[in-house]
Amino acid sequence: QPVLGILGGGQLARMLALAAAPLGVKTLVVDSAADACAGQVAPLLVADWKDYVALERFAREVDVVTFDFENVPAETAHWLAERVAVSPVPRALAVAQDRLAEKTLFRECGLQTPAFVAVDTREDLDRALAEVGAPAILKTRRLGYDGKGQFRLRTSQDADAAWAALGEQGAAHGLILEAFVPFERELSVVAVRSREGDFRTWPLTRNWHTDGVLSLSLAPAPDIEELQRRVTGLARTLAERLEYVGVFALELFVEDGELLGNEMAPRVHNSGHWTIEGAHTSQFENHVRAVLGLPLGDTGARGLSCMFNWIGELPDPAPVLTTTDAHWHDYGKQARPGRKVGHATVCAPDARTLAERMATIAGALHREAQAGPALDLLRHL
Numbered sequence: 001q002p003v004l005g006i007l008g009g010g011q012l013a014r015m016l017a018l019a020a021a022p023l024g025v026k027t028l029v030v031d032s033a034a035d036a037c038a039g040q041v042a043p044l045l046v047a048d049w050k051d052y053v054a055l056e057r058f059a060r061e062v063d064v065v066t067f068d069f070e071n072v073p074a075e076t077a078h079w080l081a082e083r084v085a086v087s088p089v090p091r092a093l094a095v096a097q098d099r100l101a102e103k104t105l106f107r108e109c110g111l112q113t114p115a116f117v118a119v120d121t122r123e124d125l126d127r128a129l130a131e132v133g134a135p136a137i138l139k140t141r142r143l144g145y146d147g148k149g150q151f152r153l154r155t156s157q158d159a160d161a162a163w164a165a166l167g168e169q170g171a172a173h174g175l176i177l178e179a180f181v182p183f184e185r186e187l188s189v190v191a192v193r194s195r196e197g198d199f200r201t202w203p204l205t206r207n208w209h210t211d212g213v214l215s216l217s218l219a220p221a222p223d224i225e226e227l228q229r230r231v232t233g234l235a236r237t238l239a240e241r242l243e244y245v246g247v248f249a250l251e252l253f254v255e256d257g258e259l260l261g262n263e264m265a266p267r268v269h270n271s272g273h274w275t276i277e278g279a280h281t282s283q284f285e286n287h288v289r290a291v292l293g294l295p296l297g298d299t300g301a302r303g304l305s306c307m308f309n310w311i312g313e314l315p316d317p318a319p320v321l322t323t324t325d326a327h328w329h330d331y332g333k334q335a336r337p338g339r340k341v342g343h344a345t346v347c348a349p350d351a352r353t354l355a356e357r358m359a360t361i362a363g364a365l366h367r368e369a370q371a372g373p374a375l376d377l378l379r380h381l
C-alpha cells in the first residue's frame, strides 16, 4: 500500500489525507504541533523541520513527500529529496517562497504582473515609491500568508509607517513594493501536472478577499471563455519550466481586461476547495494521483459552486446541513481571530438555484455581506 508523506498538518493536509484514503493510499503527516488538525484523520509525526532524526524515519516510511505548507525550509526539502521522491520539486518550492523570484518567473513565462521593485533598506523604499508610485503595497518577500506581512501605502507619506511595520522583517528576508492594482476581478486557476506531463486546469474561480483573507469563491467564474484558454496556456508554460508534478494555483487580477499575476501557491489552494463536491475530480484527489504517478481525473465542473470560508469561528452548521447540495467542512481547529477554521460549499445545476441556496444560508447565518458580491453577479447572469 503506497504511503504519502505530507509536510505540514493543517487543513490542506487533512483534506489530502481524506482524498487519499479511497485510492488505497495511506498518509503520514509531519508537524511540529501535536494538535495539528490533520492528526485527527491521519497518523501524525510530531517533529520540527530541523529534526533530522525524525525526518530520517519519515523518509523511510513514505513513498513520496509533498507539502501542505510552502514555507518548509529549502534545506529540509533538499535533504529529503536526497532520500525519497519529493513532489513538487524543491526548486519549485523555492521560487514560490520568494515573491521576487515568483514575479520574475511570471514575466519570463509571459504573464504580466503589477509593477514591483525589491526593497532592502529605507532608502530603497523611497526609490521604489518613486518608481511604482502610490498607492502601493509593501510585502515581505517570504513567509507571508493570509495578508500577513503586508502594509498598504495610500501615499508616499506612509513610507515611515510602512517601514516601522515591516523594516525589521525586511532586514531579515527582504521586501518587495508592488503597485496597488484597482482590479475589476480577482481570479485564480488551479492546475495539475502528472509525472508524464499530462496537464489540466479546473475552471477559473472568482474570489473575494476581506482584509487580505479569502472570503468567498464562485466557480466556474462567469464570463471567462477567452481568459480560460490564455490562463491555461500560461499555467502550462510555468509548470513545464518548473518540471512541476502535482497541483498548484495561480492568483490573478484582471484590470482593464488585462491579466496580472499576483502569486503562485505550490500546493492545493483554498480557492479550489469547491472542487471536492463541485468537480468530477477534486484538487486533493488529483494531487495525490499526480505525485503517486497515477492517471489524472477529469477536472470539469459538475455545475456551479460557491464556497464560504469560515474565519475566526464556525457559524451554526444547521442551515448548511439542511440545504440541498450544500456541504459542511469543519477542520477541527481551535477558534482564533483571523484563522481559517472551516468552509461550506454550495452547489447547484444553474445560477438561479445557486443564488437561492446561497441566499437561504447567508440569511440564516447573517452572512449577507459575505455572500453579497457573488449573489449580485449570479442574479445578473
Ligand code: ATP
Binding pocket: 114, 137, 144, 145, 146, 147, 148, 178, 179, 180, 181, 182, 183, 186, 209, 212, 213, 251, 262, 263
Ligand atoms: P495568501 O493567503 O493568498 O497566500 P498572501 O498573504 O500571500 O495571501 P497576497 O495574495 O499577496 O497575500 O494578497 C492578499 C490579497 O490582497 C490579494 O488576494 C488581493 O486581494 C490583495 N492584494 C495583494 N496584492 C495586491 C496588489 N498589488 N494590488 C491590489 N490588491 C492586492
Ligand code: MG
Binding pocket: 144, 145, 146, 263
Ligand atoms: Mg500567498
Ligand code: MG
Binding pocket: 251, 263
Ligand atoms: Mg494570495
